Amino acid sequence: MKAYEFQSFGLEHLRIVERPRPQPGPSQALVRMRACSLNYRDLMVVRGHYNPKMPLPRVPFSDGCGIVEAVGPNVSRVKAGDRVMPIFMQTWIDGPLTDEKSRSALGGAIDGVLTEFVALDAEGLVHVPPHLSDDQAACLPCAAVTAWNALVTQGRLKAGDTVLAQGTGGVSLFALQFARMHGARVIITSGSDEKLKRARDLGADEGINYKSTVDWEDAALALTGGVGADHVVEVGGAGTLERSLRAVRHMGIVSQIGVLTGVTNDVNIAPILMKHIRLQGIYVGSRAMFEAMNRAITQSKLVPAVDLAFPFDQAADALHHMESGAHFGKIVVRLNP
Amino acid sequence: MKAYEFQSFGLEHLRIVERPRPQPGPSQALVRMRACSLNYRDLMVVRGHYNPKMPLPRVPFSDGCGIVEAVGPNVSRVKAGDRVMPIFMQTWIDGPLTDEKSRSALGGAIDGVLTEFVALDAEGLVHVPPHLSDDQAACLPCAAVTAWNALVTQGRLKAGDTVLAQGTGGVSLFALQFARMHGARVIITSGSDEKLKRARDLGADEGINYKSTVDWEDAALALTGGVGADHVVEVGGAGTLERSLRAVRHMGIVSQIGVLTGVTNDVNIAPILMKHIRLQGIYVGSRAMFEAMNRAITQSKLVPAVDLAFPFDQAADALHHMESGAHFGKIVVRLNP
């Protein structure tokens, strides 16, 4: 079978290799992958910026959708023919995250899913909401679960709350959609008026162009009567944190998710204290969260925003497209067409 | 000014009397009532079934909408001309309910709002969501806050949950609307196919006619794959509790709200233990809950289901209409047309 791997860090070292098709172990399912989606993390992983000590070669990508081809003798959770998605951390089933569970992430700690076939423990798979295409389902495991965990599991979002989401990447658009699904108001930021228009078409109530309105946190305060947002979905990282702390209300929640603008910066922590802010780190989520989210997606017939789907042999192009920042929503790579 | 009062228990003793227009105290607002809505409790109050020892005469009704006519010198919360609703328990502002706060309910512990003017502490008023008519706003203080408290504050409802609501009275229809607002699935019961159709038009996903399907809890189980509903809005009381305990899932919540079928019955409590059920009593809610709900109603442009609006001099007819059970949603009495 064909699989992508990189033997050295760098997009230029990402290549398709021939590997033996895996056999499912007694508790495993063999999954024929149909589509994968990209996360910014994948770019960092391949570049070696995520974990410079990662053992190589490694198969990249954590997110995807496939069809169960065969199962081991102890498996009852899924059966051949089922459409499934792997969970991001293969052993985070329920309850709190632990160090051990965090060491089971696909396409990072262990080999990922940008491969024709993958054998995974059946406990590490969830079923696809029936109304979703393979491309759409491939978008859920990391970005959607992260947004769900931030707003619903940790954030206990309710109707009437205001959610501020940064940009129009995968997590932010899922945050937009989950917020609207729960009757919340959404303010979204972007550097592109065109993308703000598309976000409004997806349900955003307000858009702020952070290029023309550099102090976007002041605009966010003005849009909330000076109170601030209840939730800020912070994907920018250390470079935007101070603005997010200003944009959130007293006792509000800033979900720290991404590091697009870097992991380290000079940060003034005084607003955290004085405004009694909860800065909540979010690292994807458990299978239990994934399944709760799938019930919601199925009930609301939510459709993820897919930007572009690339053929299997253009995975590097897909990563370059992500890097360009031109995308709106999720980028997909298709397998087994 | 004109006001309703009853000097003895019984609908036949409910009459319009002339009373002096009250003056607002230093911390009070004088409110010119525009519309009141009925709750089943009002029927019980006037009949003497709610509290047989209630001091008489008493002005009935807790729920309404009015316009601030004047305010005392210490008042900054509202101003003349504001459209407001009184909160059900006048001293339950925030935090947990106490015995003392529970003794401040309008139209029960103290005089109610079926009167042309009422002077209330400004802390006991909230502003009306701008898109609502007076009739619609009059529906919120008891029924809507109760449904919000049950599902959102206590129930922490999230998208994808299943809510089972009994009947098509005020609380149940607000429960339906709040559940849909949060992306939840709604199963509603009624003795009338016509009402079930109207509930579906309001957003209910499923309807069960409890006359043709006596064991409606079995139908609810079947509709949830045998699992049971996440939330049951229990307005029936002791007579329906056992069925509700059967219809809810393991670790689900039954919100005990109403006593339409009586307060006392032979109850088998074993399912509470064995299914780890939370039976949560709900007694309306605080001003903080009311205000959070109003933000949600404003954001979602929710419109309460008003059944019929009666003129001021037909308040007894309005109560008879409620008693007949023919209504769908809230019954209103209009003042100061």
Add this chain to the structure above:
Amino acid sequence: MKAYEFQSFGLEHLRIVERPRPQPGPSQALVRMRACSLNYRDLMVVRGHYNPKMPLPRVPFSDGCGIVEAVGPNVSRVKAGDRVMPIFMQTWIDGPLTDEKSRSALGGAIDGVLTEFVALDAEGLVHVPPHLSDDQAACLPCAAVTAWNALVTQGRLKAGDTVLAQGTGGVSLFALQFARMHGARVIITSGSDEKLKRARDLGADEGINYKSTVDWEDAALALTGGVGADHVVEVGGAGTLERSLRAVRHMGIVSQIGVLTGVTNDVNIAPILMKHIRLQGIYVGSRAMFEAMNRAITQSKLVPAVDLAFPFDQAADALHHMESGAHFGKIVVRLNP
């Protein structure tokens, strides 16, 4: 090996039989039982009052402590020589209870632990706090986890709260100890002044003799300044529920645990609504709760109250002793002396 079983319901049918020593499966551990403890449920099970349709023969008892004798090849959670306790529901590891998990309870749904050896999935075992004897550890799986779940997991007990515990059986004494461990105040009821004295020696702040003070709920109210207890540990069942609803404060929690006085009774549910009470069914708890509790027991060096330890061949006597109500705390049966 020797094991107890009953082929028909009734204490008189409980007998020691010879069974082949089980072999651990690939994911199992073989445990040499050292001590078992009794719960009131065991009496109901053997009598056929718990589940009259239970398939027979059945090995009784859910609770015990033993030593791992051998493990299957896939087991890393425990190793030979480890002192362990089985969890009550063998598949309730973490997250919410489900119908399926509830069907894995030892000594009920499946064979129990009153046997010299038992083979259990390694996931269904937890380690014993080192300072506890085998007799003491045998007391934890059902009664202690139930009290922990009620007060800590569900009840979110904090210092300064008041806990009212009914009687001096296993759950109630663990509730007393956990409440004191968290800095809470404890009121305990009993029909015996002698037992009340012993409860005070264990840390109870107040004792009420429900024989001399029939309306013990009034005494509890008086002891809390008329406010009521924050938590009531309700082991009596339908027969005492109304008094418990009266003894708890507004928005307090009544944990419904036991059915000593029956499962069905005429119950007036009005106080649940009017006092905004949470009646929370408790059905033991998960392995995650058990392990959190063990950390607390280890930190505080808590020692369970063991009433009497019977030799293996006197298990029926132990059950008769429980039935007599003469015990204070947990009754133990010792194996493999």
Add this chain to the structure above:
Amino acid sequence: MKAYEFQSFGLEHLRIVERPRPQPGPSQALVRMRACSLNYRDLMVVRGHYNPKMPLPRVPFSDGCGIVEAVGPNVSRVKAGDRVMPIFMQTWIDGPLTDEKSRSALGGAIDGVLTEFVALDAEGLVHVPPHLSDDQAACLPCAAVTAWNALVTQGRLKAGDTVLAQGTGGVSLFALQFARMHGARVIITSGSDEKLKRARDLGADEGINYKSTVDWEDAALALTGGVGADHVVEVGGAGTLERSLRAVRHMGIVSQIGVLTGVTNDVNIAPILMKHIRLQGIYVGSRAMFEAMNRAITQSKLVPAVDLAFPFDQAADALHHMESGAHFGKIVVRLNP
């Protein structure tokens, strides 16, 4: 009457002045102060480091204990002769903090309590636990409520948890005491072995000298089996935050309380994400928290650790003593001896 005030920033400008004794307004109580306690914030306030734009002159200090001398006609909450403490933010009664409530802090936003008499709204006072001396009670309003809010209200501390507290100042020692009160394990850091010994005498399980063990976070990890503490009480500020993020477990809570080492620093936020950490800002707490804490203090007979009590005319010396860092626990200034 005598009162302290400063007309310019700087300890050297702190002086005793003669002011007219205030009269209680209709809803106010006049309190004769008996003792005040110092917080690090007071040093920052007087120096002008807290709010350089603070209007002057200002009476310093937020914390104290006094006796009600007289009350206005609308007051029923307290009466003459009652021993009371003011709440830190005079309008944060219950529910969430708002910007408006945060602008009512004593000795900062408004005049403080280092004065013979102060007139405060009766709603802004709480009663003193009877077993405490005036000096001891004066320690509670800021430091103790902060520690309670961090560990109990926000942190939902339970027995068996591990709490890491930095240093032996007021907040940290209350954290130690509340943690022990709830059956938790306590690790405390200090630069002094002598102080570590005193902390152990107060109940700390472990002490780490951060001078001899510079990488104290590694020692904390080792003491928790590599897992990390459940709660870190972070009073150091930006300078210690990275170490605290390392010392806490996955999904643990770092309560951001103090800024002893500065408010701004280069911070690597990656661990917040990857360990799913909650960094929770704490800004003292509400009256409801204060009263819940007082119930706990009364139940457990907790006695605050008072370092030294200075006479009224030596308030500047008291502040210099705090600045020296030589203290263990709270520093007090006595009035009206």
